[in-house]
Amino acid sequence: MNILVLGAGAWGTALSIHLAARHQITLWTRSQTHLDEMSLRHMNQRYLPGYDLPESIRVTTQLDSAIKQIELILITVPVSGLRDVLKQLTALNCVLPLILACKGLEAISAKLPHQIVSDVYSPTALYGVLSGPSFAQEIAQGLPAALTLASHDQHFATMIAGKIHTTYLRIYASSDVIGVEIAGALKNVIAIAAGIADGMAFGNNARAALITRGLAEITRLGVALGGCQETFMGLAGVGDLILTCTGDLSRNRRVGILLSSGLHLPEILSQIGHVTEGVYTASEAHTFAGRHGIDMPVTETVYRILYEKTPVQDAIQAMLQREPKSEICQ
Ligand SMILES: NC(=O)C1=CN([C@@H]2O[C@H](COP(=O)(O)OP(=O)(O)OC[C@H]3O[C@@H](n4cnc5c(N)ncnc54)[C@H](O)[C@@H]3O)[C@@H](O)[C@H]2O)C=CC1
Numbered sequence: 001m002n003i004l005v006l007g008a009g010a011w012g013t014a015l016s017i018h019l020a021a022r023h024q025i026t027l028w029t030r031s032q033t034h035l036d037e038m039s040l041r042h043m044n045q046r047y048l049p050g051y052d053l054p055e056s057i058r059v060t061t062q063l064d065s066a067i068k069q070i071e072l073i074l075i076t077v078p079v080s081g082l083r084d085v086l087k088q089l090t091a092l093n094c095v096l097p098l099i100l101a102c103k104g105l106e107a108i109s110a111k112l113p114h115q116i117v118s119d120v121y122s123p124t125a126l127y128g129v130l131s132g133p134s135f136a137q138e139i140a141q142g143l144p145a146a147l148t149l150a151s152h153d154q155h156f157a158t159m160i161a162g163k164i165h166t167t168y169l170r171i172y173a174s175s176d177v178i179g180v181e182i183a184g185a186l187k188n189v190i191a192i193a194a195g196i197a198d199g200m201a202f203g204n205n206a207r208a209a210l211i212t213r214g215l216a217e218i219t220r221l222g223v224a225l226g227g228c229q230e231t232f233m234g235l236a237g238v239g240d241l242i243l244t245c246t247g248d249l250s251r252n253r254r255v256g257i258l259l260s261s262g263l264h265l266p267e268i269l270s271q272i273g274h275v276t277e278g279v280y281t282a283s284e285a286h287t288f289a290g291r292h293g294i295d296m297p298v299t300e301t302v303y304r305i306l307y308e309k310t311p312v313q314d315a316i317q318a319m320l321q322r323e324p325k326s327e328i329c330q
């Protein structure tokens with residue numbers, strides 16, 4: 001297939017490297033300087049240093065000429081850039097099928113990626129969402145991984161899954177777009193909490209508790225929004241949650257570690273230098289949970305630390321001092 005990857009960050013670059021073995025890949029960046037650097041070094045030094053770009057990958061800044069001959073568009077910009085990129089495609093009368101690979105809720109609107117597609121892209125276009133446990137660096141190295149590809153159109157999900165499936169990147173088709181998107185967005189918030197706990201040296205028990213109770217609150221939110229309970233026990237759910245809460249490559253977990261060391265958010269974000277979707281998703285999930293009466297204590301604690309400047313110790317004390325709860329199905 002001719003695939004256009006929109007967004008030359010860590011994830012777009014890693015997926016381009018993986019897909020280039022089977023497909024013709026065009027990688028789009030919005031920045032001419034970034035394009036020049038990548039062309040010179042055959043590497044994305046800024047976002048994914050250390051991994052050569054295969055010669056067959058064409059890198060461009062020209063969206064209008066890039067969409068010619070393309071059969072599928074893979075979107076790997078952060079959620080904050082998704083609406084803008086889709087509007088640019090719409091302005092070019094593009095109705096090509098999309099795969100959304102970003103994980104988060106849009107700031108202010110609290111919309112999921114597929115809802116942004118519904119707002120500004122062709123209503124007849126097919127789309128799917130790709131999510132699951134996948135650090136860009138490991139995908140670029142060709143290490144084994146397994147992801148979920150969800151679409152409301154089951155034939156499309158299965159067809160695309162088949163096209164991008166390889167022995168080393170197994171793709172499982174799903175029909176639960178909402179569940180997969182909610183799981184992918186909210187695990188980033190719980191990873192910030194896990195990073196805080198690890199930074200405070202709270203130990204393995206605390207991390208396991210956060211992952212488990214984090215999964216419970218993600219599931220509550222996801223099911224309330226129409227996601228399937230089973231999705232949260234799958235790759236896009238508990239799979240990605242475990243990875244992001246325990247893996248040292250996670251940028252969201254790193255936000256938590258740095259918060260626990262006393263650094264302020266602006267300093268942390270500039271130190272990390274990549275998008276950390278959990279920071280924005282925490283705010284939107286807090287508003288949504290409050291409005292709909294969904295109990296999300298871990299998300300709420302992260303929100304207080306990030307947005308109400310509650311000292312980390314105080315926010316954690318407040319979470320731990322909550323009334324005892326029951327673990328049975330709520
Ligand atoms: N890095 C990873 O391991 C994975 C990331 N993701 C998700 O993929 C999305 C992108 O993440 P990364 O590539 O890691 O981020 P990154 O911070 O490494 O790169 C983001 C890229 O998007 C570009 N960009 C930002 N806003 C844009 C806009 N409005 N228009 C055009 N380009 C824009 C930036 O210039 C940069 O090239 C996020 O939603 C993330 O959660 C998903 C799975 C794995």
Ligand SMILES: O=C(CO)COP(=O)(O)O
Binds near residue numbers: 134275
């Ligand atoms: O989504 C990811 C892994 O599946 C990447 O997580 P971070 O954005 O926290 O690095």
